[in-house]
Amino acid sequence: MNDSRSPRPSMLLVGASRGIGLAMAEELLERGWDLVGTVRGGGRTGLHELAGSYPERLAIEPVDVTRAEQLSALRERLAQRRFDALFVNAGTANPRPDDTMADIETEEFVRVMVTNALGPMRCLEMLDGLVRPAGLVGVMSSGQGSVANNQQGGRELYRASKAALNMLMRSYAARQTGSGRSLLVLAPGWIRTELGGPDATFTLEQTIPDIVDCLLAKRERPGLEYLDRNGKVVPW
Numbered sequence: 001m002n003d004s005r006s007p008r009p010s011m012l013l014v015g016a017s018r019g020i021g022l023a024m025a026e027e028l029l030e031r032g033w034d035l036v037g038t039v040r041g042g043g044r045t046g047l048h049e050l051a052g053s054y055p056e057r058l059a060i061e062p063v064d065v066t067r068a069e070q071l072s073a074l075r076e077r078l079a080q081r082r083f084d085a086l087f088v089n090a091g092t093a094n095p096r097p098d099d100t101m102a103d104i105e106t107e108e109f110v111r112v113m114v115t116n117a118l119g120p121m122r123c124l125e126m127l128d129g130l131v132r133p134a135g136l137v138g139v140m141s142s143g144q145g146s147v148a149n150n151q152q153g154g155r156e157l158y159r160a161s162k163a164a165l166n167m168l169m170r171s172y173a174a175r176q177t178g179s180g181r182s183l184l185v186l187a188p189g190w191i192r193t194e195l196g197g198p199d200a201t202f203t204l205e206q207t208i209p210d211i212v213d214c215l216l217a218k219r220e221r222p223g224l225e226y227l228d229r230n231g232k233v234v235p236w
């Protein structure tokens, strides 16, 4: 399996069971990467189907990003591995996107914030030691996380959770100026998945190659950037 002796580049991709994460996994495998992809729970997912086609190059690990003890256990299991990239794609949205803070239950606020901001950043803080010194560390944010571009409101809890993620990434980056790491906050565009919904502008087929291009190109540029999938800077 994909270990440190493999000549291929390797990525730990968190949240690869379906949607954008699963499609990224497939694209990366096609481009010759070795992958450890994570799923939640014990059920069979699209990633398990994909593993059938890449038995030597795709390993599946369970982790829920909201559970610190599961992240610790994952770090232990992977302690002997070194990756060229760690990317946290996992994310969620509240089912009624137009709810304001007057409508949103406190528990729902906590669930979305913990899944989209605390969870991904805990992944980075706890797992970045598995990444080579000049490797890439990134998170899946959203254009909705841009404070500067928010002229319309709407999707307010989701926006706030991704803005919180962006801010945490800036703090993380500020603590490691001068390191060789490439740090990426990615805004993939509005894509038809369970989260994006049926009215989204783009399909996975239209966007995944650009998402993966953007991520791989970022490896050449150390430091933090907030980019859309075409590599264009998004204002914070």
Ligand SMILES: NC(=O)c1ccc[n+]([C@@H]2O[C@H](COP(=O)([O-])OP(=O)(O)OC[C@H]3O[C@@H](n4cnc5c(N)ncnc54)[C@H](OP(=O)(O)O)[C@@H]3O)[C@@H](O)[C@H]2O)c1
Pocket (backbone or CB within 6 Å): 014, 015, 016, 017, 018, 019, 020, 021, 039, 040, 041, 063, 064, 065, 066, 089, 090, 091, 092, 115, 119, 140, 141, 142, 143, 187, 188, 189, 190, 191, 192, 193, 194, 195, 196, 197, 200
């Ligand atoms: N689709 C869009 O238009 C769009 C736009 C901008 C940003 N994004 C971001 O892109 C990422 C992927 O979105 P998507 O559209 O592919 O959504 P999706 O189809 O709903 O998939 C979400 C993924 O995140 C995983 N996940 C959710 N909560 C998790 C947790 N607590 N621990 C571990 N994994 C968890 C899910 O795993 P399970 O299968 O176990 O639930 C699934 O793999 C998210 O961060 C999202 O915010 C999406």
